[in-house]
Amino acid sequence: MAQTEAVKQAKELHETLQADAENLLVQKFPERILHLNELLKMPEFKIDSNDMKCEFNKNSDSISGQTLIPSNKKIVEVMEIVKPNLKQLIEDAKALVMWVSLLIPKIEGGNNFGVSVQEETIGTINEVEITTGKILMLISRYYLSRATLISKVYKYPFIEDYQYAVAELDERQYFFMSLAMHETRNSYSIMHELIIKNFDKIKKPRSSNNDSLY
Numbered sequence: 001m002a003q004t005e006a007v008k009q010a011k012e013l014h015e016t017l018q019a020d021a022e023n024l025l026v027q028k029f030p031e032r033i034l035h036l037n038e039l040l041k042m043p044e045f046k047i048d049s050n051d052m053k054c055e056f057n058k059n060s061d062s063i064s065g066q067t068l069i070p071s072n073k074k075i076v077e078v079m080e081i082v083k084p085n086l087k088q089l090i091e092d093a094k095a096l097v098m099w100v101s102l103l104i105p106k107i108e109g110g111n112n113f114g115v116s117v118q119e120e121t122i123g124t125i126n127e128v129e130i131t132t133g134k135i136l137m138l139i140s141r142y143y144l145s146r147a148t149l150i151s152k153v154y155k156y157p158f159i160e161d162y163q164y165a166v167a168e169l170d171e172r173q174y175f176f177m178s179l180a181m182h183e184t185r186n187s188y189s190i191m192h193e194l195i196i197k198n199f200d201k202i203k204k205p206r207s208s209n210n211d212s213l214y
Helices: 005-039 073-103 113-155 160-197 199-203
Strands: none
Touching (some): 113 199
């Protein structure tokens, strides 16, 4: 059967995606790991809990509808560092899933160990993508949760627990962002090691020997 131009272009696209993914794995992943490790050494990830606390105006009558009540700048700065790295991790995970998926051979009986390695690899990478997506969703929820508490602080300035709740939320969010950054670096390391150790089985699953996954 003669190949149509669309089929040829699709094949070329698949080859490009595979080449890009292999370059990502071999060249970019080690760079990403080192970059994330350096980011974790930044002062933004070494803030004491006392340095994150915000002062509130006790007199709610002085707060007009036009007054800007600022966010916790230190938390925002940390999140602005974390978010693009989370998004990059999702994009990289998607690229790897596509790469491994394109390497899965046609279904046939026997010698399926290499295919099982491919499927296990896809499962691990998919889990990274899902978990990272959930972290991004929780970041956006922080702003709404904090805004709700701040509105309570200024509506009920005589209830001190609302102010403590804001401080606790900020501290928890900071810890969560630091943890997310560590998890991002670790996810890159895990995916890189898993694929490199099983590279031959992933690339040529039918020729793999029936040895252990690791």
